[in-house]
Amino acid sequence: MTASATQQYARLNLLPRRPAPGFDAEGWRLLFASGVFTSALQSQTAIRTAAMHLREMGAGGADRGLLFAAGAHYFGCLIPLVRHGSTEQIDFFLPSMRMGDMIGCLAITEAEGGASQAGVRTRVTTGAEGFRLTGTKLFVTNALQAGVALVLASEFPQRGSLGLSALLVPLSSPGISVLPLENHGLAGAPGGILQFDDVQLSPNCRLGNPGSGLAVMLSALQAERTAILAGFIGAAEFDLSRCFHHLKSRFAAVRDSSGEIPQVLRHRLAEIRCSLAAADAVLERGLTATETSDDSLMWPAIVKKCISETVVSVADRIHGIYAGNGWLNRNESASAVLDTRAVLAASGTSEVMLNMVWSQLSRTLVPIEHTCP
Numbered sequence: 001m002t003a004s005a006t007q008q009y010a011r012l013n014l015l016p017r018r019p020a021p022g023f024d025a026e027g028w029r030l031l032f033a034s035g036v037f038t039s040a041l042q043s044q045t046a047i048r049t050a051a052m053h054l055r056e057m058g059a060g061g062a063d064r065g066l067l068f069a070a071g072a073h074y075f076g077c078l079i080p081l082v083r084h085g086s087t088e089q090i091d092f093f094l095p096s097m098r099m100g101d102m103i104g105c106l107a108i109t110e111a112e113g114g115a116s117q118a119g120v121r122t123r124v125t126t127g128a129e130g131f132r133l134t135g136t137k138l139f140v141t142n143a144l145q146a147g148v149a150l151v152l153a154s155e156f157p158q159r160g161s162l163g164l165s166a167l168l169v170p171l172s173s174p175g176i177s178v179l180p181l182e183n184h185g186l187a188g189a190p191g192g193i194l195q196f197d198d199v200q201l202s203p204n205c206r207l208g209n210p211g212s213g214l215a216v217m218l219s220a221l222q223a224e225r226t227a228i229l230a231g232f233i234g235a236a237e238f239d240l241s242r243c244f245h246h247l248k249s250r251f252a253a254v255r256d257s258s259g260e261i262p263q264v265l266r267h268r269l270a271e272i273r274c275s276l277a278a279a280d281a282v283l284e285r286g287l288t289a290t291e292t293s294d295d296s297l298m299w300p301a302i303v304k305k306c307i308s309e310t311v312v313s314v315a316d317r318i319h320g321i322y323a324g325n326g327w328l329n330r331n332e333s334a335s336a337v338l339d340t341r342a343v344l345a346a347s348g349t350s351e352v353m354l355n356m357v358w359s360q361l362s363r364t365l366v367p368i369e370h371t372c373p
């Protein structure tokens with residue numbers, strides 16, 4: 001599909017439904033019927049193709065919650081499956097997941113915080129018949145709808161973060177409880193709690209090697225942090241366009257004036273254009289990094305921080321421009337504020353992204369002799 005055909009498809013099928021149904025099963029079906037992820041997975045540029053598709057869906061007005069839920073499925077679960085899965089695992093999960101019939105989720109965060117892998121208390125042990133899993137994961141996007149979770153668990157606790165393993169856990173397994181969370185914002189991407197109570201798992205449920213959970217998680221987060229918010233840049237473009245047309249008709253109606261948008265507001269819209277253009281450029285740079293390097297730390301963190309902060313700021317500024325109409329949620333401008341704020345924490349906060357960037361900083365500096373004044 002061309003960019004404009006994708007936007008048109010979204011405009012016809014994927015606008016937010018009101019009242020918000022929570023997870024939008026019909027929107028999900030229509031999103032996958034567009035072939036968004038099937039074609040993406042066939043290409044060498046699996047992350048870029050999907051990100052650009054989501055961006056155009058957003059620009060067509062698709063619901064941010066739906067785009068976020070789809071991104072959590074694709075970048076957080078499907079991409080790691082394709083990158084790290086055995087032939088048997090890929091043959092089993094891929095056909096239904098690529099069509100969206102089986103939904104995936106990524107379960108990392110625990111009560112001790114999502115920021116640190118040192119906080120992983122979920123424990124997996126090996127036995128004669130396979131694995132046993134015990135622990136609790138919080139804030140898991142898609143948990144309520146998912147058929148499978150990619151779970152980060154501690155297999156060799158004495159090795160710390162190098163003793164983590166990644167597991168593909170069918171959520172119909174006995175011993176698993178799924179509890180809803182009441183989220184405020186991103187209604188279309190409900191979160192949940194996954195509780196594992198001595199869950200028996202088959203011997204071939206480990207994704208990657210024993211103790212390679214950190215690498216699998218970083219590869220999932222590389223894709224997720226780089227690309228999951230592409231749809232939000234598109235959605236901000238849609239909001240900017242609606243705001244512009246709102247102001248055009250608002251001031252055209254004012255008698256005894258030129259009928260033009262006042263200069264101060266023109267500049268505010270132009271500032272938003274600059275912010276979105278910069279976010280687009282950073283997205284592009286991050287996508288290139290996923291294709292040309294194995295950097296799973298710096299560029300994903302820069303992209304996540306930049307885009308999440310930009311879409312929050314743009315939503316806030318547009319809401320302010322609407323003034324009283326913003327309070328009335330004109331053109332979903334108040335919903336956009338809540339929806340975008342949610343993604344400041346998703347996939348890690350800006351502080352944690354800055355820790356990632358700092359960890360790579362010395363490696364990225366231009367070389368200067370340290371005797372240089």
Ligand SMILES: Cc1cc2nc3c(=O)[nH]c(=O)nc-3n(C[C@H](O)[C@H](O)[C@H](O)COP(=O)(O)OP(=O)(O)OC[C@H]3O[C@@H](n4cnc5c(N)ncnc54)[C@H](O)[C@@H]3O)c2cc1C
Pocket residue numbers: 072105106107108109110112113114115116138139140141142186191342343345346347348349350351352355
């Ligand atoms: C919409 C949404 C969707 C989500 N989806 C998922 C999902 O699908 N799967 C999943 O596993 N998790 C998910 N999460 C959880 C998300 O990854 C965590 O919220 C995030 O990593 C932050 O963890 P926390 O909320 O536990 O905050 P904490 O780790 O408790 O942090 C609290 C505060 O301390 C700061 N902080 C913590 N550690 C440091 C540090 N080392 N340096 C500097 N500052 C620090 C943080 O920036 C924050 O301000 C989701 C969250 C949201 C909001």
